[in-house]
Amino acid sequence: MPPTQALFDSIRHESVVDLVVDQVEEMILQGILREGARLPSERDLAERFDVSRPKVREALKRLEGDGLIRVQHGEGTFVAELTGQAMSPALIALYARHGLAFYDYLEYRREQEGFAARLAATRATATDHDEIRRLLGVMEEAQANGDAEQSEQADVAFHGAVVNASHNAMLMHMMTSIYDLTRRGVFYNRRFLRTIDGTGERLLDQHRQIAEGVLAGNPDAAEAAARSHLDFVEQSFRLGHDRERRERAARKRQMAAGLRKP
Template identity: 55%
Template sequence: MPSDSISPFERVDHEGLAQTIADQIEEMIVSGVLREGTRLPPERELALSMGVSRPKLREAIKQLEQAGLVTVRHGEGTFIADLIGAAMSPALTRLYSKHEAAFRDYLEFRREQECFAAALAAERATDEDCQTLRETVAELERTHDADDRTASMEADVRFHQTVVDASHNSLMVHTMRSIYALMRSHVFYNRDYLRAIDGTGQALLDQHRAIAEAILDAQPDTAAEAAARHIEYVAESFQVHHLRRRREIVASRRRLLLGLGDPF
């Protein structure tokens, strides 16, 4: 990579200090720039972009590996370690699918965190954050128009993570990333219940737009209110879907009994 190429890594002034190299990578992990599973650039490229020697870089990587922050896979490269892990075990996730109160707790937690994140994002979002947010909304619109359910789910998760990233609160960035991983399960993201009210998903798209617009307009209170309305709508949709499924089960059982000669 040419020395004048754009790189997220800064040049290190103190060639003799491997710790300075390690400190920069640690800061990028804490801030969420380097995420779990991210592959670091090849050694030569990374050393060049940071302006350090390859032996010093190797020394720094060794320190990070010993600290459990990176994983070196011979023949593949150096990767950021899994530092957060799963928010819930598969067994606990299955419990959430069976107990409404637990699922409501999940939404209650998301409501408070996402309101806070949206307000912070409206105050702190950089030009780059705003551009990423616009691109994510455009992706939500494209997947909605195409009625691509899988792509819509991925765009939905990216939207919420983008808002949290724009909050520039490192603890929230890491915590919510683990929470949003749950949205990819059928328990925590189900297009049937999300469309239970309007049938089309248009309301969800409009809610995402409202959150984004408030952030882009730097309106913290409005952003928090829009985030709250979104989660409340999700909770209402879940309830409508759940009650509808109960009625369908009762009706199905009633017809089955009639078919078996139930006198009533």
């Protein structure tokens, strides 16, 4: 059976169109079908749902009318962009110019990721556990190889996996948008964190602690680890920004002293 076929359950009911629509909507809500995901062809869907093609066509038209999917003729049917950007380009630029807003971003992540980790510890499935272990392994491999790019990618994916394991649809969709900003380096660059950390080993250990709390089914430990990680990120950046400020002041004093020399 093709991997995508297992996503869809056969339908045997008189309200066929409603049930097809409901099943696709449910998969979008649960984050199984994400923005930009390509749906199987109309014929494949009919086979997998075990319904007629006209019924599938009617269901797809309804989903398209509701703005949940988009049909690109000659290319296929895709899940529509639903969450969009967390912020407009103008607001992103404004945040970038005013550093204090960065700490609001960290505060938001601390609350949401702490909550997500607590939920994940009680709701994560065996599949969720496998994904968290896999991504932690990727992070460990990247750390061992000194691969900063792979480390950054795995870091964001790891946090996303914990959020997915919360099985809270609102959290998953909102944090997907936030993590997109993180991937793009809008708020900070993880490589800067490594200069504070020294080796990146402390960051890796913090992710291990989050994983251990979730995998052990310990909500208090999982939440505490997630919050502690974001506390470390905030403290590190405050120290880094203070260091940069002192260095700028030192250079200016040096320049000023040079101007005073005869």
